[in-house]
Amino acid sequence: MTLEINGQSFETDEEGYLANLSDWSAELAEAMAQQDGCDLTENHWEVVNFLREYYDEYQIAPAVRVLTKAIGKRLGKDKGNSRYLYELFPYGPAKQACKYAGLPKPTGCV
Amino acid sequence: MSEELQSGIVKKFLYINRRAPHGTNYAQEGLEVALIGAAFDQDVAMAYLDDGVFQLKTGQDTKTIGTKNFSATYRVLGDYDVKRVYVERESLECRGLSEGDLMPLVYEDEDNDWEEKPLIHIVSAEEMQQIIDESDVLINF
Numbered sequence: 001m002t003l004e005i006n007g008q009s010f011e012t013d014e015e016g017y018l019a020n021l022s023d024w025s026a027e028l029a030e031a032m033a034q035q036d037g038c039d040l041t042e043n044h045w046e047v048v049n050f051l052r053e054y055y056d057e058y059q060i061a062p063a064v065r066v067l068t069k070a071i072g073k074r075l076g077k078d079k080g081n082s083r084y085l086y087e088l089f090p091y092g093p094a095k096q097a098c099k100y101a102g103l104p105k106p107t108g109c110v
Numbered sequence: 111m112s113e114e115l116q117s118g119i120v121k122k123f124l125y126i127n128r129r130a131p132h133g134t135n136y137a138q139e140g141l142e143v144a145l146i147g148a149a150f151d152q153d154v155a156m157a158y159l160d161d162g163v164f165q166l167k168t169g170q171d172t173k174t175i176g177t178k179n180f181s182a183t184y185r186v187l188g189d190y191d192v193k194r195v196y197v198e199r200e201s202l203e204c205r206g207l208s209e210g211d212l213m214p215l216v217y218e219d220e221d222n223d224w225e226e227k228p229l230i231h232i233v234s235a236e237e238m239q240q241i242i243d244e245s246d247v248l249i250n251f
Contacts, residue, residue, distance in 0.1 A: 059182045063149035066189045073224060 005031040017098070017105050021055075024102030032100050036091070040100065044088050050074060051101040061106040064094035122153045124245035127162035131181065132172055137165050138180045140251030145183075148190040155194035155245070156187065159201045159238065166197065166212040166230070181213070188217025188229055195229045198238050 002009040003016065005028055011019035016032070018024060029048060033040045040048070050071060055061055062070060064082070072080020079085075085093035094106040125144040131137040148154040158166055170181040187195060195215060202208060215229040233241065242248065 057182065058186050059178060059180050060145070060186055062186065062189065063145070065149060066186070069220065070189065072220075073218070 003028075003032070013105070015099075015105065018102045021102055028102065029100040036096070038089075038096075041088075044097070044100075046075065046079075047071065047085065047088060047093065047097045048101045051097055051103060055101070055103050061098045061101075061103040062094060063106050064092060067094045067097075067106075120151065120153050121246040122155070122244065123147050123247045123249065124155050124157055124242060126157045126159070126242070126248060126250045127165055128160040129165075129251065130161040131165040131167075131170065132175060132177060136251045137162070138178075140249075141165075141180065141183055143249070143251075144192065145186070145190050148187075148192050154190075154192045155196065155241070156192060157196045157198075157238065157241065159198040161201075161205075163197055163201045163205060163207060163212075166195075166215070167207070168211060168213050184213060184215060187215060191217070193217055193229060194231065196231050196233050196238060196241055198235055199232050200235045202232070 001012045001014055001016065003012050003018075010023045010028065013019060018028075030040055033044070038044075051061065051067070054067075054070065064085075068080055068082055068085060070080075071085065074080075082093070089096040098104070098106050123144075125140055125147075127137060127140050129136045144154055144156060165181070166184060167181075170179060172179040197209075197212065202211075209230070209232050212230060216226040217229055218224040218226055
């Protein structure tokens with residue numbers, strides 16, 4: 001599959017995750033979110049940026065339970081819970097946020 | 111497996127890793143499969159023996175062989191609630207390695223102010239046998 005953004009095309013897998021990590025940009029994240037009818041707020045970005053840092057450090061996109069725990073540690077318990085994260089990313093926090101972060105589908109998600 | 115997941119049965123999985131990390135895909139795949147099992151709330155433990163002990167060696171660098179350096183990923187085992195990582199002492203010794211050559215893997219105790227606790231247990235071949243005996247499911251990589 002390919003993703004068409006501003007006249008440029010980007011290779012993705014069959015579920016819309018970017019094939020090449022290096023193609024990612026903030027504009028691309030905004031555009032992917034737009035296509036899902038989602039406006040990225042500061043709270044969304046906090047999670048997306050967290051995931052990008054996590055991937056950079058551990059070379060893996062975390063499963064949702066692991067993400068929730070890690071967010072709790074970094075940003076506090078009021079954000080490290082599934083209710084908060086699902087409100088931001090109704091399609092599943094790990095899946096949807098990883099997509100906008102340009103990462104592969106999380107390990108442990110099917 | 112789906113029926114078992116639905117009925118909430120938790121089995122003791124032991125992933126046995128016997129190969130060096132970067133010559134084949136086995137090590138990386140084994141790690142990913144173990145993490146997936148752990149994400150599904152199974153009781154996951156890891157065993158490293160034979161050349162598999164090299165997987166946990168510090169300072170791995172894959173730049174010149176052009177593969178992903180997934181050794182950083184072992185450090186998430188604790189985040190996935192894998193709390194038992196067994197390394198066979200004899201395998202270490204006959205490769206000139208000791209515990210100090212291994213990455214210091216830890217898990218953080220969420221309920222105890224994120225206190226870090228060690229994940230790696232060095233065990234004898236005999237103890238490893240017992241660990242294998244006590245597991246419900248063995249998966250070899």
